[in-house]
Every structure is written in C-alpha cells, then in structure tokens.
Amino acid sequence: MRWRGCWRTCFLLALHLVAASAQGEVFNEDLTLRPLRDGKLQARFSFTTLLKGATPRDPVALEQDDEAQHYTLFPLALGQILREHAVTELHLTLNAGKWNYDHWGHPDEPGVGTGAELWVWMGDTAVASVDRRWQGLRNSLAGLFCASLGHLDEQRTTSPTLTFQPEGSLPDFAHPHELRHATLPSEHVCTENLTPFLKLLPCKSLSGIASLLNPHKLFDADWHGLGVHVRYREGAGVEVRLAFQAVIDPVRYSHVGRRDWSLRSLFDHSIEKACPVARSSKVRVVLPSETSYSISPGPSDITDSVATYTVDTAEEALDVSMQWPGESNFKYPATSSVPPLTDISVHRNLKGTSQAEARLTLEITNNLPIYVSAGYLETMPWHLQFYLHTLHAQINDAQRDDLLNIISYTPPVPHSRPALLQAVLTLPPQATLHLTMDVAKPFLRYTEHPPDAQRGWDLPPAVLVPFAFGELSSINGTTAVEPPTMPSDRLKRATAQGRRPRRMYTPVLLVDLATPDFSMPYNVIILSCTLIALTFGTIFNLLTRRFVVVEVDPISVPDTPMADAAADGTPR
Amino acid sequence: MNAAADYAFPALVVARLVLAFVPLPNALKYDQQLSSPLTSYSRLREGIYLLEHGIDPYSGGFFRHSPLLLSLFSTVLPLTRYTSPLLWTAVDSVAAWTLVRIWRLRTGAKHTSRDTQIASLYLLNPYILLPSLAFSTSSMENMLCLLAIMFACRGRASASLFALASLVHLSLPSILLAAPLILLNISRPVSRLALPRPFDIPLRKTLPLITELFGYAALLTLASTIVCGNWLWVEKTWGASLTLPDLSPNPGLWWYFFTEMFDHFRPFFLMVFSVHLLIYIAPICIKFQHDFLFATFLLVGVLAVFKPYPTLSDPGLFLSMFSIFPEIYPYLRHPIVTALIHLHASLLLPLFNSLWLRQGTGNANFFYASTLVFGMGNGAALMDAIWAGLRIAIGELKEGYEVAQE
Numbered sequence A: 001m002r003w004r005g006c007w008r009t010c011f012l013l014a015l016h017l018v019a020a021s022a023q024g025e026v027f028n029e030d031l032t033l034r035p036l037r038d039g040k041l042q043a044r045f046s047f048t049t050l051l052k053g054a055t056p057r058d059p060v061a062l063e064q065d066d067e068a069q070h071y072t073l074f075p076l077a078l079g080q081i082l083r084e085h086a087v088t089e090l091h092l093t094l095n096a097g098k099w100n101y102d103h104w105g106h107p108d109e110p111g112v113g114t115g116a117e118l119w120v121w122m123g124d125t126a127v128a129s130v131d132r133r134w135q136g137l138r139n140s141l142a143g144l145f146c147a148s149l150g151h152l153d154e155q156r157t158t159s160p161t162l163t164f165q166p167e168g169s170l171p172d173f174a175h176p177h178e179l180r181h182a183t184l185p186s187e188h189v190c191t192e193n194l195t196p197f198l199k200l201l202p203c204k205s206l207s208g209i210a211s212l213l214n215p216h217k218l219f220d221a222d223w224h225g226l227g228v229h230v231r232y233r234e235g236a237g238v239e240v241r242l243a244f245q246a247v248i249d250p251v252r253y254s255h256v257g258r259r260d261w262s263l264r265s266l267f268d269h270s271i272e273k274a275c276p277v278a279r280s281s282k283v284r285v286v287l288p289s290e291t292s293y294s295i296s297p298g299p300s301d302i303t304d305s306v307a308t309y310t311v312d313t314a315e316e317a318l319d320v321s322m323q324w325p326g327e328s329n330f331k332y333p334a335t336s337s338v339p340p341l342t343d344i345s346v347h348r349n350l351k352g353t354s355q356a357e358a359r360l361t362l363e364i365t366n367n368l369p370i371y372v373s374a375g376y377l378e379t380m381p382w383h384l385q386f387y388l389h390t391l392h393a394q395i396n397d398a399q400r401d402d403l404l405n406i407i408s409y410t411p412p413v414p415h416s417r418p419a420l421l422q423a424v425l426t427l428p429p430q431a432t433l434h435l436t437m438d439v440a441k442p443f444l445r446y447t448e449h450p451p452d453a454q455r456g457w458d459l460p461p462a463v464l465v466p467f468a469f470g471e472l473s474s475i476n477g478t479t480a481v482e483p484p485t486m487p488s489d490r491l492k493r494a495t496a497q498g499r500r501p502r503r504m505y506t507p508v509l510l511v512d513l514a515t516p517d518f519s520m521p522y523n524v525i526i527l528s529c530t531l532i533a534l535t536f537g538t539i540f541n542l543l544t545r546r547f548v549v550v551e552v553d554p555i556s557v558p559d560t561p562m563a564d565a566a567a568d569g570t571p572r
Numbered sequence B: 001m002n003a004a005a006d007y008a009f010p011a012l013v014v015a016r017l018v019l020a021f022v023p024l025p026n027a028l029k030y031d032q033q034l035s036s037p038l039t040s041y042s043r044l045r046e047g048i049y050l051l052e053h054g055i056d057p058y059s060g061g062f063f064r065h066s067p068l069l070l071s072l073f074s075t076v077l078p079l080t081r082y083t084s085p086l087l088w089t090a091v092d093s094v095a096a097w098t099l100v101r102i103w104r105l106r107t108g109a110k111h112t113s114r115d116t117q118i119a120s121l122y123l124l125n126p127y128i129l130l131p132s133l134a135f136s137t138s139s140m141e142n143m144l145c146l147l148a149i150m151f152a153c154r155g156r157a158s159a160s161l162f163a164l165a166s167l168v169h170l171s172l173p174s175i176l177l178a179a180p181l182i183l184l185n186i187s188r189p190v191s192r193l194a195l196p197r198p199f200d201i202p203l204r205k206t207l208p209l210i211t212e213l214f215g216y217a218a219l220l221t222l223a224s225t226i227v228c229g230n231w232l233w234v235e236k237t238w239g240a241s242l243t244l245p246d247l248s249p250n251p252g253l254w255w256y257f258f259t260e261m262f263d264h265f266r267p268f269f270l271m272v273f274s275v276h277l278l279i280y281i282a283p284i285c286i287k288f289q290h291d292f293l294f295a296t297f298l299l300v301g302v303l304a305v306f307k308p309y310p311t312l313s314d315p316g317l318f319l320s321m322f323s324i325f326p327e328i329y330p331y332l333r334h335p336i337v338t339a340l341i342h343l344h345a346s347l348l349l350p351l352f353n354s355l356w357l358r359q360g361t362g363n364a365n366f367f368y369a370s371t372l373v374f375g376m377g378n379g380a381a382l383m384d385a386i387w388a389g390l391r392i393a394i395g396e397l398k399e400g401y402e403v404a405q406e
Helices: A003-024 A076-084 A132-144 A191-199 A261-267 A472-476 A489-494 A521-544 B002-021 B041-052 B069-077 B081-105 B115-123 B126-133 B139-155 B156-171 B172-186 B203-228 B234-241 B256-257 B263-276 B283-288 B292-307 B314-326 B325-330 B335-359 B364-391
Strands: A025-035 A042-054 A089-098 A117-125 A177-184 A223-234 A238-250 A280-286 A292-295 A301-303 A306-310 A321-323 A344-351 A357-366 A371-380 A394-396 A404-410 A419-427 A432-440 A458-459 A465-472 A509-511 A547-551 B401-405
Touching: A025 B263, A042 B203, A076 A132, A089 A132, A089 B203, A089 B263, A117 A132, A117 B115, A132 A191, A191 A223, A191 A238, A261 A321, A280 B292, A301 A547, A301 B172, A321 B172, A344 A509, A394 B156, A419 A432, A432 B292, A465 B081, A465 B126, A489 B172, A509 B069, A521 B256, A521 B283, A521 B364, B002 B081, B002 B126, B041 B069, B069 B156, B081 B126, B081 B139, B081 B314, B115 B126, B115 B314, B126 B139, B126 B314, B139 B156, B139 B172, B139 B203, B139 B314, B156 B203, B172 B292, B203 B234, B234 B263, B256 B364, B263 B292, B283 B292, B292 B314, B292 B364, B314 B364, B325 B364, B335 B364
Parallel strands: A025 A280
Antiparallel strands: A025 A042, A042 A238, A089 A117, A089 A223, A117 A177, A223 A238, A280 A306, A292 A321, A301 A306, A344 A357, A357 A432, A371 A419, A371 A465, A394 A432, A404 A419, A458 A509, A547 B401
C-alpha cells in the first residue's frame, strides 16, 4: 500500500514538473542573509516566477475577451489582475520602520519607503484610460493584499518618470507607456498582508524557504517590508518577484547580548523540506569581512565572500547558523568612528512651531571625495504647499543656488493633485548641502480631517537617486569619468560602469495642521448667522422705516398718559 | 500754520517710506490679518517665480492674484527688496492724496484746514498702515477704489470707470460699488445729506456709462486671458470669492462658517452669502439717492463687514472715509462704543491668532470669537453711519422732541 502511494505521489510530481516546464514556468527561491556592522542581520527572501514567452496584455485589446491563461506556478490571482488592467510593470511595497542607510547600507530591494508604495507602467489606450485602469488596479490590489490601497487616489498619484524608470523592458504598443506612482506613508503592515502574500507562492509556506516566514518573528523585526515586483523581460517573459526584507536584531533576542544567530533563533523554524517545484532554492550568507566568526553547516559553495547553501530534501533540515565564539557580548561601533555605508546621507526635517507655516529642510552629505549628482524627488500631497521661490541651497552658510537645478515642478491643486518637484542637486566632495524652503500649511474643511485629527498627516518620503559621479565638468554632460587616482572600495563601486542608480528614501514626516473645533458646527452657524441677521435686520429697519418726530414732555411724564405723545409724520 | 500744513503731507510720506524700509519681521509677512490668500505678497512672489520658470501659476491652487498684477510685476515693475517698499509707499500716498481731493471736491474748496488731518488719518491708520507694511495688495485695491471715487466726483467718467474695472479685476466683491459710482458720475459729490430730494435717473446718461464699464471690464479680461494663455485664471481669482476654496483664517466671517460646514450645504450657503452682498446695493442707493458719495461710503462699509476674504485694509478704508463726512458726527449715536469694540477686537485678533497657531494654548474658537467681535464693531460703525446719514436730514430739534422710527 505504502509503496503504491509513494509511487503515485512521485508520478504526480513528475507530471507537475513536466507540465510546468512544458508551459514555460520557472520558479526560483532565494534567501540572502547579510550581517550588518551594528549587530543586526538583513534577511531578504526572494521568490521569482518566470512565465516564459509571455507578454503583457496590449491595452488596445481590452475590449475583447482575453485569451485563456494557464498558470501552474505563476500566481493566478495576481496574473488575473495584471491582465484585467493591462499592466506592463508593477511594483508594490508595504514597509514598516525606518531604513537606516548610514549603518545598513543600501538594501537589496531598493523600495524601502515607509508605508505603501505602488508604481506601475501601463500602456495608454483610448478605450480605457490609464487613470481608470489605475483605479481598478488599486482596488484589486487592495482586495488581494488586504491593504487600504484604495486611498492612493488622485490626491496622492503623480508621474515622476525621471526617478522611477522601468526596471524591465516596455513592449512596443501603439501608445507610449505612462507611469503612475502613489504613496501612503501611514499604511501599516501586518499578518493580514503576509497571508495573501504567501498564498501567491506555489508552495505556500509549507515547504521551501517560505516556511521560514513566521509572522511572529518577522513583524517583531526592526524593519520589515514585503514587495511584489512584476516586470517584462524581453526575450524571457513576464517575471513576478515576491520579496520580503527584514532587519532583525539577534542582539536583542539573546540574553547575553551576543550577535550569534541561526535560522531557528531568527525565525523559530528551520527549512525542513524543499519546495518540489522550485528549480533552484538557495540560502546565501554574505560573510563578514572580519575572520572571527564561524558558520555551520559547511556551505556547498563560497564565491566572492558569499556562502551558498542549496536546499535539498535528501539531507536533513537546513539550519544555517553563524557564531562569533571570540566575543562575549557585542560592542556597538561608535557612530563617530565608522563612516556611513552609502555615498550620500540625507536628513529631511520640517521646522517651525506655527501651524500656519513651516520650513522644510533637507541636509545631504556627500561622503565621497568626488562630485556627485543626485536626482531629488518630492511628491508632496497638497497638505503642505511649497513656496518654491524660497527654495535655497547653502553650504556652510554660503548661498550656493547654482548647485540646485529644478527640472520640473507641478504645483499642487487642493483636493485634487499633489505637488511634484524633480530637481538635480550637485554635491561637492565631502560637503553638506542644506536646502531650505518655506511651506504653508493649509486649513482643511471639517469633513476632511481624519478621525485622529490632532495626530497630523504623514508626508511621503523624498527620493534621492545619485546617478552621476566624477568631475564637475562631466556632471553637466551627465557622463561618468575615470575616478581620480585615489582608489578605494567605495570609489570603485561608485564609478562602476553599467550600474543602475539606486534610489534612497528619506524617512516620512509628520505635519500637524490646524484643526477647527469639532464640536462646534451648529454653534458656529448660529453665531455667524445671528451676527449677519442682526446687522442686516438693523440696516433693513433703518432704511425702510419712516422717521417720525415724537414729542416727549419731560415735566408732565408722571401725570399725563402716554397718549399725549403726538405722532407727527412730517420731517422738518 | 499754512506753511506747517504744506510740509505735513510730504513729512508723512517720508516717515512712511522710512518705516517701509525697516526689515520686515516674519510675523508680518505671513500674518493672516494683514493679507488674505487673495492679497498675500508671498503668493504674489511665488506666482511671478513660477511664471518666470515657465510654469502656469494658475495650474495650481495657490496663486490667486489677478493676471494684471502678474503681468505688471513680471515685466514692468520687478518686486525686489527695494522696489516693494517704494511701490507700497507710493500707493498709500496716492490713496491719501486722493482722499484729500475727494474731501476738497465735496466741500468745493481748494484748500481747507482739515486736509492734513484727513491725510494723516489715512496714512497713520493702523488698519491701513500694517497691511501696507506687510505688502498686501489690498493697499492697491484701496487706492483704486479711492481713485474711482475721486474721478467720479470730478465728473471724469472714463477714468473713474477704468479704475473701477481694474478694481473689480483685482477683487470681485467690489462690483458692489459699480451702481453708486456710475450714479455719482452723473450727480455732484457735494454734501446733500441734509437736504434729501429724489433723483430721477437719466437713462440716456447711465446706459452709456454702464456699457463703458462693461467695455473696460471686457478689455481687461481679454488682456488677462492673453497674459495667461487660457481661461484658468477666472476660476482661480474670481471663482475664489464665490466658491471659497481656501479656508485660511482672516478677520472676516466666512472662513470659519465654511470650515465647519458639511459638504451637503456648502453650495447653498455660498450662494446665500454672495447674494446677501448684492441685496444691499439697491436699498442703499435708493435711500441715499441725494448723496451718492455717501452711498458709496456705506457700500464700502458693507464690504468691510461681509467680504469673503477681507484683510484689515477693508475696514481701514471704511473708517478712514469717515473723515470726509464731518456733518454726521453730531448725529452718531454710539461712537464711543464702536471705538471701544474696535479697540477690543483689534487687540484680540492678533493675540488669539498667535495663541491658536503659534503657541498652541488656544484653539480656533478664540480667534473666531474675536472675528465676531470685529464684525460687530464694523457692523456697529456701519449702522451708526446709516442712522446719522438719515438723521441729519431731520435736522435740529426743539427741546422736548425726539426722533424715532416707526
């Protein structure tokens, strides 16, 4: 009996694999673990499904019925949404926490803005406009991921094409593609978002690397975020990459303050079974530069200081662990003695104590010894209105407005459209550039305030993209030159040819807007209307009544009745 | 005394100029009593900046000044740290001089002893001085209003109507002044309050004037459209007075009313408040058909109380114009009460604004209450002026007689 059952399972599995590969679906999964220098650990789960030979749906064909799509590994719910709205490229991230670029460096997944961020490239068509499909897409994704993505309406949607270039290729449709980008910084991430995320995986969370995704541990991390990335790779097909990033703090979990970690200590699970339909299933550990650590079990491959483990069901459960036996407890490096890990460091603040106006400041420090050009993007909802003529750049109290070049600015329309500011900043070597701008805080209507009105409104992060490195003259020509004769790791990395510029997100800001008294609508109406009615009534009386001269005799008032008073109608 | 009087006006202007060059504290720059979203200097600079960088200032909802100002300040007269104080001092001086001329035309004399008094009542009035120091464009609106009145008093109809058309372009509620000004063009500005008599409106004289006013307004509208390149400015400038999109606090009565309003009722009450302004024109013009200058003065007062986006300049103009009607002073019933309410409100308005927005120890109701008191003060002044203007017709009474209304 047992043998027959086992043969049946293997037969079905082989049929599955044959079917999948015959259709052209390839599933790979990957876990990258990177110890950070402040004792934390960055974990990045990446589940990629490639639908071979597929192309995004042409929006021109939206009126006709779609051809039948047969998916085995490709997530059906997501695929249906993509074809329903004819989406070419989609990126959705739901993050919580503040990514510390100085200590953690660049993340493996670049979209680390707090809250929900959704940006898509869609082809235009006359049949169904991009905006209508954008709304349908938001609502579909909101239903799929249990996130309130429906709030990403026109008041938060912009089109920042300079910063959010497509990561895949855009097929040649009749009309050009358009970008729609929206952020909701106040969105929270929780298990309700992770559960549908796991349902999109072929093996769910039962086997393979996805079995490590334990919500109790993941949402306790210092930073965590999940992402869905769909892109079209020309010559390959449509690729869906589901990613989960977390920055976990083993020092916090350990009782003695050690930074030793293992999969079991991090996620409370180890990888017991491999996902049968995964073509490759790997766990990569980025080995730290110092040599005082030990890693177990032995990796199957070490290249370029990355240890790779292949998840294989034939062996026992995989539990990677790293210890530092020489350390008794972890000592945090002094912030002043360690340089920032990224090329530029950004701080954005909103200064001022008034609820009518404020000052937005941005401090960018260039950590490289060469000029850096960075694109600066602000998509600010109309809850903060820029006085663009007060935007000034300073270095060490000297006015340097020449370093700021505004490429485009779309002014905000209240209740309708956010502001979009795209600029290019030129950062001199090892200098800190201060940008300041006066902003006005608008006054909202009674019905526009959220339930907890005194908390304020979350403002989306600004995005900086350092894209050109080198001498100043070459910056203007936007090409990178050979670095000066000062080789360093970072310099080599910075000027490597063909490297895609990486986005950096600032933290979100909170702006408190003046609130009216919410208990007062009736009182205000009656008080104002009383004043207006009194004034109008008195003026009406004065203008329409006749004047009469009345005789009032002061001596005889106590004796004679009031009928003595003559009512004469003639003015003198 | 004559020599001193001759030098008084230039001395005032110079003192005003010196004051204008004092570095402007930020508190005045963004102060909500002194400049409204329609008159703010920062927004004007922002619009000019956007225009110079090829962005349509009217595509956003922030810039609400007239395209005429936009074209003036971006081409002929750049606004810098030095030109702005000079310009605003010149505007105030012209307005004060115009007020003196109106007074002279009303009394029919070339020089009077009250000239200096009137000029200083305008230039030193804090309600007019402070918005002018904050570079609010409401000072220009005041100047245009006084110029329109002055040209109408002199009988120069074209100049008067052109000034009125420009004023309406800057501020739509000033259309209230169209009727009495057109009729003032036809009649004389000399005080007839004491001798009321009916006035037959000669249609053959008024219709051409109305047509001329529409012509000037159409010309300016066409010029504005050419400057902008599209019709967006209409909705953003004139439409702002009708739909109240920006709910920034100001000394008026509209902003908090429409802040606390539910969306369902908003269009109805906007319509009611706008029509309410219009219903004062006919009764005041009919009741004061013997003295249209006084009717204009009263409608300026109506605007001061009930305008959608007022600043302190609007009641300032009304109170300064009291000085050209000295004949009504004996008949004012409660001048001291009005003055005290004004003092009360003018001290509380900036205090409660600061408590609400800057210090956070008060809330919006404090400032709203002070605007109600301010509205009461202006309303009391208006009602007193109407009563005095009507009472003067009855004249002196013998002992034992009182005037009443039935």
